Amino acid sequence: MMATIAQGIIFLKGTPLKILREEEAYNTLTNMLYSSQMIDNEDREVVIVCNKAHLPKVVFATIKVFVFKTVRRRISFYPFSLTTGKIENLKILIKTVPEVIGYFFRPLGRKIEYLQWKLRTGRVEKLNFKQFCSKFRPTGELL
Secondary structure (H helix, E strand, O other): OHHHHHHOOOOOOHOOOOOOOOOOOOHHHHHHHHHHOOOOOOOOOOOEEEEEHHHHHHHHHHHHHHOOOOOOOOOOEEEEEEOOOOOHHHHHHHHHHHHHHHHEEEEHHHHHHHHHHHHHHOOOOOOOOOHHHHHHHOOOOOO
16 A cells, blocks of 8 residues: 555656565564665665654654664655544554654563564464564664
8 A cells, every 4th residue: 555655656756766665574663674674775865655643653763774773865754644533543643652662762662573573463483572582683673
């Protein structure tokens, strides 16, 4: 769905952009990390498409990955309303606060990432928290 929305943005923007589809992530931070690894080292603009309710979380994940961990580059955000209900958007926004704190306070962040990994990916792999950290730390997936 995001790729379709991004194509519409590219059409409106009028400049040729290459759409990268990252499909391995289990949360916003790993989505940014995997996406940053897909981008070549050229000085290109990065366009991020996201739900408006997720924008604060996406901005902080972008800062964590693109400013602190990779070469600095020009980044544009194109938020859109995925949901129309104000209460629903507020719930989404409130749910993202611990995740954002976890980006910069890693003990909390690792626990949140573990829960997200278990819940969102439907993994049948049985790993406890310690095994999860051991498996993903060497690959750089836990920043």
